[in-house]
Amino acid sequence: MPLEYPLVLKHLREKAFKPGIEAYLSLEGYQVYRRFLEASAESLKQAMRTAGLRECGTGVLVADIWDRAPQKPILVINAHVSEPGNFKDRTLLRDPHQMIEGALIAAHAVGAEQIYFYVRSDWTAEIKLLEAAIEDARAYCFVGKLEGGGGCEACVYVGGGAAICGETFGVEAAIVGCRPVPSMMGHPSVVIHSVETVCQVKHVLSVAHETLTRVFAVGGGVQRPGCYEFPCGSLTLGELIYDVAGGLVPGRKLRGVFPCGVFSKCVAAEALFALGPRQVSLYDLPMDFDTWPQLGLSMGRGSVIVIDDAVNVRSIIVNLMRFFATEICGFCVPCREGSRWLHQMLERIQRGEGRPSDVELMLSLTDQMRGRVACPFGEFMADSVHSLVTLFREDLKTT
Amino acid sequence: MSDILIFFDCESYSVPQDITILEAAERIGKAIPHICSHPKLSVSGNCRSCLVEVALPDKDNVLQWQPTPVLACSTKVQNGMHVRTQSEMVRASRESVMEFLFAQRPLDCTVCDKAGDCSLQNIAFDYGRSCSRFHETKIKKPKQIIVGPRLILDAERCILCSLCVRFCKEVLKKDLIAFSERGSATQLVCAPQSDMESNYWLNMVDICPAGALVDSKATLKPRPWLLKKTPSISTESSVGVNIDVWSREGTLYAITPRRNDFVNDTWMPDSAREAFVDKRERCSECRIRGAVVTLEEAVRYSAQQIKESGGFGIVGSSFLSLEEQFLLKKLLDSTPSKLFWLKHEDRGDGFLVSDDRTPNLNGAFLSGLLSQPPDDLNAIKAAFAQNTFKTWLVFYEDIATWVDKKALDGKTLIYCNTHSNKSAKEATVLLPALTVFEQAGCFVNRDYRLQKFLKAVERKGVPSISDAIKGLLSHFNITVDLWPTIQAAIPALQNTSFDEIPLTGIQLKKSDKSV
Ligand code: SF4
Ligand code: SF4
Ligand code: FES
Numbered sequence A: 001m002p003l004e005y006p007l008v009l010k011h012l013r014e015k016a017f018k019p020g021i022e023a024y025l026s027l028e029g030y031q032v033y034r035r036f037l038e039a040s041a042e043s044l045k046q047a048m049r050t051a052g053l054r055e056c057g058t059g060v061l062v063a064d065i066w067d068r069a070p071q072k073p074i075l076v077i078n079a080h081v082s083e084p085g086n087f088k089d090r091t092l093l094r095d096p097h098q099m100i101e102g103a104l105i106a107a108h109a110v111g112a113e114q115i116y117f118y119v120r121s122d123w124t125a126e127i128k129l130l131e132a133a134i135e136d137a138r139a140y141c142f143v144g145k146l147e148g149g150g151g152c153e154a155c156v157y158v159g160g161g162a163a164i165c166g167e168t169f170g171v172e173a174a175i176v177g178c179r180p181v182p183s184m185m186g187h188p189s190v191v192i193h194s195v196e197t198v199c200q201v202k203h204v205l206s207v208a209h210e211t212l213t214r215v216f217a218v219g220g221g222v223q224r225p226g227c228y229e230f231p232c233g234s235l236t237l238g239e240l241i242y243d244v245a246g247g248l249v250p251g252r253k254l255r256g257v258f259p260c261g262v263f264s265k266c267v268a269a270e271a272l273f274a275l276g277p278r279q280v281s282l283y284d285l286p287m288d289f290d291t292w293p294q295l296g297l298s299m300g301r302g303s304v305i306v307i308d309d310a311v312n313v314r315s316i317i318v319n320l321m322r323f324f325a326t327e328i329c330g331f332c333v334p335c336r337e338g339s340r341w342l343h344q345m346l347e348r349i350q351r352g353e354g355r356p357s358d359v360e361l362m363l364s365l366t367d368q369m370r371g372r373v374a375c376p377f378g379e380f381m382a383d384s385v386h387s388l389v390t391l392f393r394e395d396l397k398t399t
Numbered sequence B: 001m002s003d004i005l006i007f008f009d010c011e012s013y014s015v016p017q018d019i020t021i022l023e024a025a026e027r028i029g030k031a032i033p034h035i036c037s038h039p040k041l042s043v044s045g046n047c048r049s050c051l052v053e054v055a056l057p058d059k060d061n062v063l064q065w066q067p068t069p070v071l072a073c074s075t076k077v078q079n080g081m082h083v084r085t086q087s088e089m090v091r092a093s094r095e096s097v098m099e100f101l102f103a104q105r106p107l108d109c110t111v112c113d114k115a116g117d118c119s120l121q122n123i124a125f126d127y128g129r130s131c132s133r134f135h136e137t138k139i140k141k142p143k144q145i146i147v148g149p150r151l152i153l154d155a156e157r158c159i160l161c162s163l164c165v166r167f168c169k170e171v172l173k174k175d176l177i178a179f180s181e182r183g184s185a186t187q188l189v190c191a192p193q194s195d196m197e198s199n200y201w202l203n204m205v206d207i208c209p210a211g212a213l214v215d216s217k218a219t220l221k222p223r224p225w226l227l228k229k230t231p232s233i234s235t236e237s238s239v240g241v242n243i244d245v246w247s248r249e250g251t252l253y254a255i256t257p258r259r260n261d262f263v264n265d266t267w268m269p270d271s272a273r274e275a276f277v278d279k280r281e282r283c284s285e286c287r288i289r290g291a292v293v294t295l296e297e298a299v300r301y302s303a304q305q306i307k308e309s310g311g312f313g314i315v316g317s318s319f320l321s322l323e324e325q326f327l328l329k330k331l332l333d334s335t336p337s338k339l340f341w342l343k344h345e346d347r348g349d350g351f352l353v354s355d356d357r358t359p360n361l362n363g364a365f366l367s368g369l370l371s372q373p374p375d376d377l378n379a380i381k382a383a384f385a386q387n388t389f390k391t392w393l394v395f396y397e398d399i400a401t402w403v404d405k406k407a408l409d410g411k412t413l414i415y416c417n418t419h420s421n422k423s424a425k426e427a428t429v430l431l432p433a434l435t436v437f438e439q440a441g442c443f444v445n446r447d448y449r450l451q452k453f454l455k456a457v458e459r460k461g462v463p464s465i466s467d468a469i470k471g472l473l474s475h476f477n478i479t480v481d482l483w484p485t486i487q488a489a490i491p492a493l494q495n496t497s498f499d500e501i502p503l504t505g506i507q508l509k510k511s512d513k514s515v
Helices: A021-026 A031-036 A041-051 A062-067 A088-092 A096-110 A124-139 A168-175 A195-206 A237-244 A313-327 A333-350 A358-369 A376-391 B021-028 B088-103 B119-127 B163-172 B202-207 B295-308 B322-334 B361-366 B377-385 B422-426 B465-475 B482-489
Strands: A074-079 A114-119 A151-158 A190-194 A213-220 A226-231 A254-258 A272-275 A278-281 A303-308 B003-008 B011-016 B051-057 B063-065 B081-084 B145-147 B151-153 B177-180 B187-190 B213-215 B228-233 B242-248 B251-257 B286-288 B291-293 B312-315 B337-340 B391-395 B412-417 B429-432 B441-444 B449-453
Touching (some): A021 A096, A021 A124, A041 A062, A062 A096, A074 A096, A074 A168, A088 A195, A096 A114, A096 A124, A096 A190, A190 A195, A313 A333, A313 A376, A333 A358, A333 A376, A333 B088, A358 B088, B003 B021, B021 B081, B202 B251, B228 B449, B286 B295, B291 B295, B295 B412, B322 B361, B322 B465
Parallel strands (some): A074 A114, A114 A151, A213 A303, B003 B081, B312 B337, B312 B391, B391 B412, B412 B429
Antiparallel strands (some): B051 B063, B145 B151, B177 B187, B242 B251, B286 B291
């Protein structure tokens, strides 16, 4: 069984851990920040490049993001990712100082003088905690402009609460106070990082280790759902589901997995993948950054959802479709109209009024959306729904 | 900037740099459907109907077709770019976008005021499916929402293209309407309690591609395909807004803006849209002291009066066309007469309504009638009071309303107007005139742009002002070859006949003044 390697989750793993600043300082908190305050942006970038740290979600190298950063940007920490089944950001927010420290380092590296912690409006407890933490950090002069120049301001920016507000363009729009729709009118001067990424920034610099970790949020039909942290690529999907998360409830059968979250395809339990010359089963796929894109899946944000045979798959699909139909921004025609149409169809099927042609029509509609929508969110939706309908077409037949 | 080479469906064209594929296609006459883009508004890219297939040569000069179609309305052309506008992938994209657009739509083209002049309808004809795969219940949305002072919104017809929102934001610089809600619940709403004053609401009716916004005062017009469209110029102010006049069998039904990038882009003020509605009685016959006469008789009598009285006063008008003004200049020069002129000013709006509320003041400068800004109200009053002239030739100005009744007595008033008014009733000789819609001619706008208007409707039996002035001139043994005279006076027109003047006009210079 692969061994967990908690860096980002280290504090949270300890039962006695308190999120206050004293506790954090006693655990060598803000040491890394102090140490690197004097370091040049270039050396920080180099460290990121050597470690190969990637932005969670997009998989872009953090060093590249910093290279491309605009002049004097605003650093936005996106704690608004609202992918169903992805609960790791919320977990990480319970150790707020770790995130603040990482963010301060990142701000230093890109030359930002302002950090926005952009948090979902419904995470009220986490917002309170974070606000208090920022005040504490300010009292210790970690946050705030320094006399004689330098220093970085930070504040909490409460987002609108829709999933689309957590996508890149939604964040950009929110920061300039606009509706979350894609804009062709240029981008505001921001650098956006996910919560996990800035936490990782701190750890990459703290221990000069070769181990880069990733946090996975495993949920659905497993016995021990939760967040687990492992060195990148050190385990397979099978190990993650069966060994780490406790496997399925005895007596149940695996039907499918969202290995990369619901914003990507759902894969059948018995699926085989061609990895180079080898045929690899789902269980043997390594949880690293490079394997998945070769298989037409994005690595996503590290959430894994397991579907066993005890749940009503039809309800899952209807539920997910309702999520998509209500959480999109409604900017472009194929996604707006397509999602509403699919949602209406699935609800009708749920009511037991399915028609024989429904499955084919749904597949055709998702095909019609692909490549014609205005942002990746619409593509994700099309992929996700298409895979679900293909995989579970028998479950959708009502008659 | 030099032009670049671009291939549309394998044919090469040279187009300017820095334009979008859609603009390039329009220049060379290729049709790419587009709904949410407008030449004068920012790009949005939400309708996805303009998708085309694009390829660029790689370094070995092998064409690399992009795996997914791109937006023609926001992708800039590049040298060597290949564009497919009719491929299978493009057709499929358009078809699917149309299917999505029409899924929830009420199919009420038959009762929609926009039908026949609707981009959505046109594209649906070309690319829509002939049968629907939509078996759900269509979502109900509010209908007949009052938007602003005179628009009605049908939210079910609205395709959320954001053109109207962008128009308010970018052209009017006021957020009059906006979207509320999100996702499939997005709806157009009117900003509550904001300042709804605007003279440009109806432009949103023009640009709305889906018939969702309609003018509450102009519903149930004849269908556009029954109407004839004639290019014309608005006489509202010296801006010279370019318009199209829609008419049928001699009746005018609507005025819409006509694109002229030098003058009004694609917009026009609402106040100019009902210029053809004039409830006053028309002057359509020549009269001498109330008795109907022929033009010859009226002109002969007028000429006789002018000759008898030695000299006469002329009150000209900036509503006269350039041609009429040149004839008037000839009359002024060849008779013992003195010219008076009035200004018509009111506060403009800094956009398409200027302070000068006449269409052709600069024409008077070009024809040499005026050399200074006119302001002769008191001079005219005084001339009447002091009996300076016994005979007056007056165009349009309703002098009887402000010249002393006593001073008017005993004068021979030769009056020329399209509609009846106090002066027309008191005139000794009444000469009718044609409106701007009933004849062709030119106006010179505030920026010295010469623009022509064409005859939209025929008004039989009514002589024009040109006929009247020419008649008068003939009694002084003068014949005028009008267009050569104008050409001689305005060097920029040297080799241009009236028919050759482009619809967007010719830019003249202030110095093109006739001497
Ligand atoms: S694809 Fe969906 S989420 Fe993305 S812009 Fe279009 S409507 Fe919005
Ligand atoms: S009302 Fe018309 S112009 Fe405005 S968003 Fe709707 S369809 Fe577009
Ligand atoms: S015209 Fe290009 S997306 Fe609408």
